[in-house]
Amino acid sequence: MTLRLRLTLFYAAFFTIVVSFVATGVYVLTERSLTSALEERASQALSDLSTGAILEGLRKLPGDAYYEVLILGSGDQPPDTLDQVRAGVPYIEPALFRPNPTNHSLVTLLADPALDALVSDGELTTPAILPGGARLQVLGRLGRLNFAGQGVTLTAAVFVGIPASNVTATLNDLARDLIITLAFAFALFAIGVYFLSSRVLRPLERVTHAAGRVTSQDLSQRVPVPRSDDEMRELAVTLNRMLDRLQESFETQRRFTADASHELRTPVTAIAGHANYLARRTDPTPEQRESLAVITSEAARMAKLVNDLLELARADAGFTLRMERINLVEVLEAAREAVTPSDDGIHVTLHTPGPVLEVDGDPARLQQVVTNLIQNAINAGAHHVTLTLARDGCVVRLDVLDDGPGIPSEAVPHLFERFFRVDGARSGRGNGSGLGLPIVQWIVQQHGGSVHVDTHLGEGACFTVVLPTPSDGGDSPDPLDVP
């Protein structure tokens, strides 16, 4: 999961929790205020009841309220017990009786403590539930009914039920709205955070991108330092400082290699020169001649190593080759000649499509590629090396096939690493430095080409060099100058 996604989810979740608290608060407060508003109106209406104006009071009740009036007795003797209340007779008169939908007397819904309050205080307010499950708020008052015409006064209990369905519906709507709003807010917030975090993380992406361009070949790349004075800037500055030190140490190492191999050239030249002089210009005994031959060949080997090291140091320094139009066929012939005479029993066969196949390249360097590949095969124990040159679409392919012991598959990924040498059979005759193939790879890459190997243990190896053909196709001299 990316940092961006994690940030988004984290912030959105936190935001949702906070907003949920707010929404719950709104819901509870709304519920309370709605309920109390209803009660307020009801009790306002009922306050008249106790003063005897029952009819007027009932008329002020909300249209959906239920009510019933129980006659408890004559005179204005208030009831002493709740049983008296329960035994009251409903006054069935349209103005005084509006039954609830289930036709249950409101009194039967009330619990004893609530009725006790009515008996003792003359009023009650309590929630109740109809058998169908509908919730209502029940208010009760004791009062008197005066029948003015007949001079009769009756003690009565008035019960009013205010259905909560109104409130419930409102609250349900509110809850639904709140949830929808919350969902929208979450989505909006998440999108907002996602884009904002991309803004915040963009410098980080740039840093990552720039850091990705830094390789051992090119340590000159630096991370862009954002203008803002924040953690991002600190990261970029720290990274750049680290890269400076890294480049410095790579540079020191490269310079050391270059200087060391450079310094070694003079003594190597002197050793080889003097040994050569003794062998050629004096008359040494066979033993002395043998000893001189060892000095000469070891000096030659050292000279090659020194040259290879210098070549790689130069490659690391970003040295570029000088390209010219050349005939690759002749390069192969020259490479074959350079290797074969010194190795008895070695056959190098050359297959080319004709006497000319042009590429843009550095002839000496390309000859080194071929020489190194042939020498590599011979060092591995091959007796027959076949060079096959072919044009393949818009590239030139050179296959260097040998009949050596092949390369174990676990060694293949390391073949082009410096100083890597295959253990066992492959280095049996080896006097290679482990620098030949890295140099091959560097030169080929400098030519815009690639090199790879196909090998199976026991079946030889085939190195393939692919080079681009010149942009104009090559092999075609100025037509006006052709006889």
Added chain:
Amino acid sequence: MDARPLILIVEDEREIAKFIDLELQAEGYATDVAYDGVTGLSKFREHAPDLIVLDLMLPVLDGIEVAHRIRKTSNTPIIILTAKDSVDDKVTGLDAGADDYLVKPFSIEELLARVRAHLRRVNPAVTGEVRVADLVMNLEGREAFRDGRRMDLSAKEYELLDLFARNPGKVFNRFEIEEKVWPEYTGGSNVVDVYVGYLRKKLEANGERRLIHTVRGVGYVLRED
């Protein structure tokens, strides 16, 4: 008076100067050795050597400067020896007036061959070379010079130029050339045209006049216009 050619070796690495000295003496040359640029320059003025082998990195006065000062007054061939081998160094050396360039570690046979070639160039009486106009072919060292400038030729380029230079004015058709220079391939390619192109590029690198001409409908010829 010593009739042997005198070669001045200017090289600060005594071990290297020593074996070059020994080898040149064994070849029958008279030698003189200087270990720094200033001594080298004064020995040059004193003894007027026939050829100078000059190291590039010298104390006091470096090889480039020595070559530069010698060139002001003399045409004596200069072969530069150095451990540097980047293209820029080579160009600087040749621009300063050096005639040739060898990179350490070099093979002594190569140095001896170059010495022979350059001595012959200044002394035309010696055989083993072909001259046409300002083109000089050193047959032994398989080297070619135009106007004193050594050209870096591949084996086939040398063979082709050799064929033309030995027969100036003779028109060769493609078939004849292919048979002589590329006997291993049977016709049907434009290898001759391609290589004439290469040779012209190298022969005319400094804007010199054309030597190998196209004879329309026939082939190619080397001649001086």
